[in-house]
Amino acid sequence: MKRIFRSLLFLLLASTLTLAQRTPPPHKKPARHASAPTRTASARPAAPNSAQAIHQSALIIDTHADTPQRFLDEHFDLAENTPVSDGHIDFGKIKQGNLGAEFFSIWVEPVFKGHYAQRTMDLIDSVYQQAARHPDKMVMAFSADDIVRAHQQHKFAALMGIEGGHAIENDIRLLRDYYRLGVRYMTLTWSNTNDWADSSGDLEDPNVKHHNGMTDFGKDVVREMNRLGMIVDVSHVSDATFYQALLVSQAPVIASHSSSRALTNHPRNMTDDMLRAVARNGGVVMVNFYSAFVDENYRKASSDPEKAKQRDAEIEAYKKAHPHADGSPVTYEETAFIEKKWSAQFPRPPLKSLIDHIDHVATVAGIDHVGLGSDFDGITSSPQGLDSVADLPKITEALVQRGYTREQIDKILGGNILRVMREVEATAKRLQSEGTEFAPLSLEDIELMLGNKVTSAHLVDLIQEHGVSFDLTPAIRARLKAANADQSVLAAIAKGKKK
Numbered sequence: 242m243k244r245i246f247r248s249l250l251f252l253l254l255a256s257t258l259t260l261a262q263r264t265p266p267p268h269k270k271p272a273r274h275a276s277a278p279t280r281t282a283s284a285r286p287a288a289p290n291s292a293q294a295i296h297q298s299a300l301i302i303d304t305h306a307d308t309p310q311r312f313l314d315e316h317f318d319l320a321e322n323t324p325v326s327d328g329h330i331d332f333g334k335i336k337q338g339n340l341g342a343e344f345f346s347i348w349v350e351p352v353f354k355g356h357y358a359q360r361t362m363d364l365i366d367s368v369y370q371q372a373a374r375h376p377d378k379m380v381m382a383f384s385a386d387d388i389v390r391a392h393q394q395h396k397f398a399a400l401m402g403i404e405g406g407h408a409i410e411n412d413i414r415l416l417r418d419y420y421r422l423g424v425r426y427m428t429l430t431w432s433n434t435n436d437w438a439d440s441s442g443d444l445e446d447p448n449v450k451h452h453n454g455m456t457d458f459g460k461d462v463v464r465e466m467n468r469l470g471m472i473v474d475v476s477h478v479s480d481a482t483f484y485q486a487l488l489v490s491q492a493p494v495i496a497s498h499s500s501s502r503a504l505t506n507h508p509r510n511m512t513d514d515m516l517r518a519v520a521r522n523g524g525v526v527m528v529n530f531y532s533a534f535v536d537e538n539y540r541k542a543s544s545d546p547e548k549a550k551q552r553d554a555e556i557e558a559y560k561k562a563h564p565h566a567d568g569s570p571v572t573y574e575e576t577a578f579i580e581k582k583w584s585a586q587f588p589r590p591p592l593k594s595l596i597d598h599i600d601h602v603a604t605v606a607g608i609d610h611v612g613l614g615s616d617f618d619g620i621t622s623s624p625q626g627l628d629s630v631a632d633l634p635k636i637t638e639a640l641v642q643r644g645y646t647r648e649q650i651d652k653i654l655g656g657n658i659l660r661v662m663r664e665v666e667a668t669a670k671r672l673q674s675e676g677t678e679f680a681p682l683s684l685e686d687i688e689l690m691l692g693n694k695v696t697s698a699h700l701v702d703l704i705q706e707h708g709v710s711f712d713l714t715p716a717i718r719a720r721l722k723a724a725n726a727d728q729s730v731l732a733a734i735a736k737g738k739k740k
């Protein structure tokens with residue numbers, strides 16, 4: 242299964258190599274200060290500096306929502322109008338909240354071990370399917386310019402970020418494939434430590450092999466992400482991984498959905514020192530809305546280990562009682578109702594708790610380094626009044642009340658992440674023009690492509706571009722001939738050995 246899948250991926254790689262180099266169409270100036278009414282402007286004109294006017298004219302970008310699992314596992318369509326108890330994002334709520342762009346999370350739940358790449362591809366496909374079904378309302382976006390262009394066309398821009406570096410299955414080529422498919426950030430880990438980077442989620446677990454941060458391969462992943470133009474996301478990683486990633490990264494990083502540890506003492510949150518480090522790096526911290534990350538009282542109440550044990554036991558019991566006929570794993574979506582029920586026993590924190598976090602990051606890291614990473618559709622509790630993306634205007638209202646200016650609020654709502662995207666894109670361009678070496682092709686790579694009937698001409702191109710990692714011994718020559726390698730391919734290999 243996996244083998245076939247990887248072969249398909251490689252085919253895709255082989256046939257789309259030039260796609261990534263396509264230059265984007267020239268972009269026009271952002272329209273967020275234009276006086277033309279936006280798609281959600283109300284009939285009654287608002288005072289020019291009212292919270293409503295500021296919110297409706299802003300280009301609002303949220304960097305983390307887990308909706309793709311709903312697309313894939315529940316066949317949810319964005320055109321459905323869902324109660325907030327079921328879902329945080331649909332077209333109605335997007336319009337009400339004036340959400341301009343969303344980074345949909347490609348979250349690869351570790352229960353898919355052995356099939357991470359397939360799960361990743363299925364989730365990516367689920368986002369494209371939504372865009373294909375609703376071309377009048379939604380468009381796929383891959384760059385800062387794409388987001389601005391979508392906004393001008395009054396369309397919702399969909400981007401994708403992978404949540405959990407295990408999705409690349411320790412294969413840097415899969416990382417490149419995901420970039421080609423449009424993925425524009427990757428959290429180096431989710432709550433699970435992988436083979437090359439430590440997570441903040443299992444540091445206490447003695448059964449997990451940790452690395453004191455990142456392995457050499459992990460650092461290579463960061464370098465390759467810089468070269469591709471994929472944003473390095475430090476949400477979920479351990480503190481050691483965080484500092485090492487910042488040392489290696491040549492481009493600004495983001496924390497796509499993390500809050501402040503000084504205010505709410507959760508290891509998923511960032512210390513003040515980490516906030517200052519992101520500021521020095523030029524990156525941005527996108528504040529998570531989850532109650533247990535933004536409110537110390539909620540965190541303490543909900544971290545009662547006895548209650549957590551009960552919840553986990555209930556989830557396991559449900560999974561046992563409802564196995565899938567085809568043997569595929571029971572997913573988070575199916576048991577989320579248990580977690581929602583469990584969360585509901587703790588009182589929701591006030592909206593003020595979330596605003597305090599935004600304020601704190603803006604104060605410690607600076608106004609240029611803070612944004613919104615809701616984690617909607619992946620969290621089971623949010624502050625009072627903030628039931629879905631429809632309630633985003635309440636955040637702007639609270640910021641205006643605290644004395645934030647239009648210019649500052651524009652940065653928080655989307656300007657900062659847009660700036661970081663442009664810097665990441667520029668860094669990639671520079672690194673690519675400096676001519677970073679491609680990884681040479683292995684014998685197995687070439688056999689895989691021959692098996693998939695990649696044309697000889699294309700294969701010769703790839704060999705010339707990448708080089709090969711092996712010598713063309715008589716035994717290997719015979720083996721490749723048996724796999725239908727022709728003279729042109731064999732000649733390219735003979736000249737392609739990299740030192």
Ligand SMILES: [Zn+2]
Nearest residue numbers: 404477498619
């Ligand atoms: Zn997360």
